[in-house]
Amino acid sequence: MKEADYYESTNGVVVMVEPYSQQEQIQQIVYRILDANLDRTREGLRIIEEWCRFGLNNAQLAGECKYLRQELAKWHTAEIRAARDTVGDIGTDLSHPQEEQRASIKSLLQANFCRVQEALRVLEEYGKLYSPNMGKAFKQMRYRVYTLESSLMGYQRHQLLWRSHLYLVTSPSDSLFATVESALKGGLTLVQYRDKNSDDTVRLEQATRLRQLCHAYGALLIMNDRVDLALAVDADGVHLGQQDMPIALARQLLGPQRIIGRSTTNSEEMHRAINEGADYIGVGPIYETPTKAGKAAAGLEYVRYAAQNSPIPWFAIGGIDANNINDVIDAGAERVAVVRSLMQAEQPTLVTQYLLSQLNRVRPQPEIVQN
Ligand SMILES: Cc1ncc(COP(=O)(O)OP(=O)(O)O)c(N)n1
Numbered sequence: 001m002k003e004a005d006y007y008e009s010t011n012g013v014v015v016m017v018e019p020y021s022q023q024e025q026i027q028q029i030v031y032r033i034l035d036a037n038l039d040r041t042r043e044g045l046r047i048i049e050e051w052c053r054f055g056l057n058n059a060q061l062a063g064e065c066k067y068l069r070q071e072l073a074k075w076h077t078a079e080i081r082a083a084r085d086t087v088g089d090i091g092t093d094l095s096h097p098q099e100e101q102r103a104s105i106k107s108l109l110q111a112n113f114c115r116v117q118e119a120l121r122v123l124e125e126y127g128k129l130y131s132p133n134m135g136k137a138f139k140q141m142r143y144r145v146y147t148l149e150s151s152l153m154g155y156q157r158h159q160l161l162w163r164s165h166l167y168l169v170t171s172p173s174d175s176l177f178a179t180v181e182s183a184l185k186g187g188l189t190l191v192q193y194r195d196k197n198s199d200d201t202v203r204l205e206q207a208t209r210l211r212q213l214c215h216a217y218g219a220l221l222i223m224n225d226r227v228d229l230a231l232a233v234d235a236d237g238v239h240l241g242q243q244d245m246p247i248a249l250a251r252q253l254l255g256p257q258r259i260i261g262r263s264t265t266n267s268e269e270m271h272r273a274i275n276e277g278a279d280y281i282g283v284g285p286i287y288e289t290p291t292k293a294g295k296a297a298a299g300l301e302y303v304r305y306a307a308q309n310s311p312i313p314w315f316a317i318g319g320i321d322a323n324n325i326n327d328v329i330d331a332g333a334e335r336v337a338v339v340r341s342l343m344q345a346e347q348p349t350l351v352t353q354y355l356l357s358q359l360n361r362v363r364p365q366p367e368i369v370q371n
């Protein structure tokens, strides 16, 4: 027989309380686990929702977060809430040093997706002890959160691509990382890792470091030529030339969220790339360049054509530097890609700032003739 506990209530009456049986104690523990993880999931979703709403102005993504929060609330019953024991919870003081620091919105979002997914997994497993439907409901919710993560991260990437006006394509260099970091400090948001000759081991190692560096500055990293390496280093996308993998195949391998760029030299290649689903195109070479020796210049005429006809972001490339960038801009370019201008610069931060200042300059609009 269980022994009763006695306690004195506030009005002085001594009340006899039956202690929990072992089974009831386990049930209370399960309720506490469910309570803590329902809260954790809701909080994480709220943090993600605020970015969708205020950061991205995206009603659809914010609506999905809100819907998931409301679904969670339905499971947060009074009996689960009643099991809460904040004072006796040894976990409330535990935090990881990384929780105190977030390098960027991207890492903040990733940390919270991770937290939500972990908590949903806990809810799925312990929920099975509460009701068979609870386990199923949280399994479905976990898949919806994966889809949300993929849409949001892909959306972020594409937004940043559209906001990027200067694109650094790297060349092999002893000071590769220092140069890229210096340009990132100047405001660069788009980098392509291009190394035509090194072994894959070197490419993997360098591209991984570059991806970490770019993401720490909130910039995108694109891999030149190689879809497999783009996936291996978790790059934001791939740049494919006319001789590289077809866009449709790359899309199958990379999925809808990663970026695919295509080089074009003339209007026919431009329209084909757009129809095949490229996210951006390279337009060039504008001028002949030793970086791509032997390739005839497409010239400013092609820049004028792209300015009139490309509905997707396009980057003028080939022989562009601080001296001629204004000619390229005057022909209609709003975005430019460079190799030597930054890779060989003594002060890449300053050159980046200068190139960006020219690209961001508000240009006088053609005069409107009044009748
Ligand atoms: C932005 C951008 N535009 C064009 C190219 C050239 O790509 P490709 O024709 O495949 O030549 P390689 O770079 O592979 O030599 C590019 N890389 N980036």
Ligand SMILES: Cc1nc(C(=O)O)sc1CCOP(=O)(O)O
Pocket: 169, 263, 264, 282, 283, 284, 285, 286, 289, 290, 291, 292, 317, 318, 319, 320, 337, 338, 339, 340, 341
């Ligand atoms: C890699 C590349 N692709 C080009 C194209 O036209 O497709 S031009 C080019 C090299 C651009 O180098 P720089 O800025 O040093 O002239």
Ligand SMILES: [Mg+2]
Pocket: 224, 225, 239, 240, 241, 242, 244
């Ligand atoms: Mg190529």
